[in-house]
Amino acid sequence: MMSKLFKIFSVNSLLVPLVAVVMGLIVGAIIMLIGGYDPLLAYGSLFKTVFGNVYDFGETIREITPLIMTGLAVAFAFRAGLFNIGAEGQYIVGMTAATAVGIKLSGLPIVVHALVAIIAGGLAGGIWAGITGYLKAKRGVNEVIISIMLNWTALYFSNYIVRNFLLEKGQQRSEEIKDTASISIGWLSTAFDNARMHWGTIIAILAAVFFFIYMWKSKQGYELRAVGHNGHAAQYAGMSVKKNIVKAMFISGVFAGLGGAFQVLGVFHYQAIFTGSPGIGFDGIAVALIGLNHPFGILLSASLFGILTYGSAGMSFGAEVPPEIIRIVIGSIIFFIAAQGIVRWVLKPFYLKRKKEKVL
């Protein structure tokens, strides 16, 4: 088992993102220097914020959780050869479905209500992505275009639902969900100084494990990967390419939808009327990329993403650096991963050295 784990994160595949992260941080530092800030102080206060006290550490975990889900969503579709840029919309409809169930259903026992709400969120996300998959399979429409359009549709559709059916009087948000639908973990929140801890985090980690087992151990995963790598060969082998496209999009959307549900049921307990897209789904694309589209890689990259994002607030507080700088860092990391050649070029001297030693 250990050796298998090792293989997944084999030196080569893990090294590139690691170096990309370091290089991204360096780029951020250079920009801070140009702007007249102290990068060491800035990064120092970033990490001090995240790891400095239990409340902020807990909140960082809260920040990481939805990123894991949308990251998994994007990566799952990608493994089947699809670019699900619509995780954002799937995340939003997941939120709304969970909110609606959390508010409107009553009389259900405590765990059951939460479960129903979670499932509703996942299904909503899955169906939303399934629309994209269906149109792609049946009509050959490009999934990127449909899912981008559906992101906006989701945003305004959600706002419509909240405004007309779920609104808390006089507020720009829905009513609170029933306590029975909450997935917050009270005792853990208390332990983390009232940080918003919830079961969604645990489910997110389990989702990553599910992703791994489904994709690489199951019959259906084999089909999805075959379709993703080579649709012609999959068809030749008797697999239904269309069915697999819809299936891949559906499961991908379930991940994103669950992420939205967790956010409502575990964190806010209500849904606000959005003025703009929350962006968690889009961040999922970056998370998937940095995590090399591998579920365990995504656990790491979502953590990184969450730490940087949450810690950036502390950065402005501690070193007066605008938190937007951290988006530059993240952007640079993505750039360096996409342009792997640069990273390998940086690494080259080390490789050559190692080789020479081997020869001697």
Add this chain to the structure above:
Amino acid sequence: MGAATPVVELKQITKRFPGIVANDSISLKLHKGEIHALLGENGAGKSTLMNIVFGLYQPDEGSIEVNGKPVIIDSPNKAIELGIGMVHQHFKLVQPFTVTENIVLGMEPKKMGIQLDYKTSVAKIQKLSDQYGLKVNPHAKIQDISVGMQQRVEILKTLYRGADILIFDEPTAVLTPQEINDLMGIMKRLVEEGKSIILITHKLKEIMQISDNVTIIRRGKVIDTVKTSETNPNELAEKMVGRSVSFKVDKKPASPKQNVLEVQNLTMKNKEGVSVLNGLNLNVRAGEILGIAGVDGNGQSELIEAITGLCQVDSGIIMLNGKDITNKSPRFITESGVSHIPEDRHKHGLVLDFSMSENMVLETYYKPPYNKAGFLSKKEIDKQAKRLIEAFDVRTPSIETKARSLSGGNQQKAIIAREIDKNPDLLIAAQPTRGLDVGAIEFVQKQLVAQRDQGKAVLLISFELDEIMNVSDRIAVIYEGQIVGEVLPEETNDQELGLMMAGSKKSGGKA
């Protein structure tokens, strides 16, 4: 010439990969104005060696000298600097760009340091093209020109970069006979103009036709270097494979039995609405090989796609063992007893990014023992893969190796292993030996005959007349989506077949 300093000399080059010594102490001299052929089976180490010369790999041992000076070639850029150019087997061109844009890409003449100086580029390329008789239109877009022309663009690319030493990697694999002749002419012209050429190939005919010297490599070792004028194809084949090779297929007369495949009045239109099959009839019996002869593009691919369920037909009936399989799904047809060695092994035959193991169960993964309650048993799959790889002598470092990194011949062997192992009633072999060397061709053809001898029906589609003549028990000629005649191989000759392939119907004989 013998006394002059070679333009390139490889000394004792050794390159190891995990589990394989790809090049074992290989030495080779290339002189100015020489065409030196590098002959070897798929996977013998030719490409590895040339990738070393071109700076894509580093040798573990040995040295390279260019014009008598030792050099270290650590990147393709360095190779280009040294005047070494490579014409790759798979072209590296940007389709929507023009010929000129492709050639200057990365080394553009510039106006004021930033803007591409298109005029100067065109002029330069026109001049090069004229000098070597390449007849390339510098303004044409790559997507609009033929494969042969695209190859010339690749040649121009190396010349534009100042190459004096050109490496051709299997240059004829993708060309039509006419284009091959043209290429031979171009290569001769190149050496006349003072270039030197290394030609990687496994086609003996071309070597005999054009090369000055031949170096034969087998399993990473140099077997011999001979003057082309002092050798013959048989000797070369024997050195390459390591045993004597017969170009004639050994087989007993066929004893055909009942009809396995019956195709009646098949018609089909392609996506553009053009009729590609026009009332096609044929039958294949158990225990015989039916060869379909024809020029590429006369409905062969569509016929196979129709039989295997990859495409829907418009009308007509396809029967397998008396059962209607018209327009059924590929899985249904596979399960009914059809195996299919596809024409394009990269497109249909393999998932290149899957491991060999995963590829060996591509059509059977969903059945026990591989599928256990929705989960795939890696143990059973690996066992099957190991068995097939051993039985069919597929040379791969391990079953975990990605199909992509195997040589074409070994990829084909793997597909054949998988298809034959399904124990089909009907085996469809489309271009089964395309791009393979003589040793592998012999192997594949023997397998087809063996299947026939076991009482299977074999449908062979090939553009190689020799193969059709050698392997088939009965030949059907396809022209414009119809079978225009049937002949027996012992009663016909290339001329007659050639005429039929060009559309003249055979009168009399068995229709």
